[in-house]
Amino acid sequence: MTETVPSLIPKSEPIDYSSTNNESQPLLTIRDLRVHFYTLRGTVYALEGVNLDVQKEETMGIVGETGCGKSITARAVLRLIDPPGKIVSGTVEFDGQELLNLHPKEMRRIRGKRISMIMQEPRMSLNPVIRVGNQVAETLLIHESDLSPSAARKKAEEMLQSVGIPDAGKMSKRYPHELSGGMAQRVMIAMMLVTRPKLLIADEPTSALDVTIQAQIIDLMNDLVHELQSSVMMISHDLGVVAETCDRVAVMYAGSVVEQGRVEDVLHNPRHPYTKGLLRTLPDNASENEDLYSIKGNVPSLFMPQQQCRFAPRCEFSQERCFQEIPGSYQVGNNHSAACFLHENGI
Ligand SMILES: Nc1ncnc2c1ncn2[C@@H]1O[C@H](COP(=O)(O)OP(=O)(O)OP(=O)(O)O)[C@@H](O)[C@H]1O
Ligand SMILES: [Mg+2]
Structure with a gap:
């Protein structure tokens, strides 16, 4: 754990996701989305405040380790969370319409027509x-x-x-x-x-296929979506796929988005310690004689509500307050944010 050093630079405020930004109206705006599963073994706090935007006509990638909440986020957008799961709070605005309050009949009209989802298998x-x-x-x-x-x-x-x-x-x-x-x-x-949907959610659409076919299918999907002037939410654990096909990317860790920005910024200039670690785990980033890097420690249990930075126990930069408070998201560049106290002191 590193000591907190007093700073003379004025502290920046975390992004206020509750204030509306009329300048750019994204196609999809997810705010403070929480999904919990009420299981016999206890409550699983699977999503603990997801904030995410998908702009019009863009491909937005979602990456993160297994179990971090990528599919649950996608399913919550379509209100396809089955019991014992429940969307506990949050808002999901699609093309100016709040989906979480819609009558089930209206929701059925949107599903498959204006928002479609391609599953893994x-x-x-x-x-x-x-x-x-x-x-x-x-x-x-x-x-x-x-x-x-x-x-x-x-x-x-x-x-x-x-x-x-x-x-x-x-x-x-x-x-x-x-x-x-x-x-x-x-x-x-x-x-x-x-049905010419405005938003296509693709949940690991090619992971069951071999590599050459994967590239062909993703290219084809992107060409068709481009023709329709639609947007894509592309879930993938493969950062290579994201780098090649997405405009922006959101990195998830244990139920929330920890970094979000343009692909070239996030992958070349990662600002959250978790993203940095994730990128170091890629074989391409290891030098010839170096063992493959892995992030120390384990993914946290989701049986506890979030009360601190969920990455803190594995983070080499963590400070005392990382174990006491949940960090907000800080602007770390143009259209680039990271949920880490390290960025409180400006970019
Ligand atoms: N039916 C369920 N009951 C209890 N917990 C669940 C259930 N479905 C999902 N979860 C919890 O939600 C978390 C997020 O699951 P999700 O399927 O979104 O992960 P993911 O990021 O898509 O992982 P993967 O890369 O393996 O597909 C899981 O870690 C799990 O704890
Ligand atoms: Mg999944």
């Missing part, structure tokens, strides 16, 4: 007993009631073609188990984009 989300062309067509029919079934089938076939499925007419008659993993993921992408 495509076959889990595809119905095994329906031909893939019909599944894409059905998605369209649910949201566009004036479309005839034959017009929906034609549109579905066109969409399957645009996601690079060869001989789409014939392939559309196949069942999910008759497709390779890569093809099934392309069908998923077709299904999620056929």
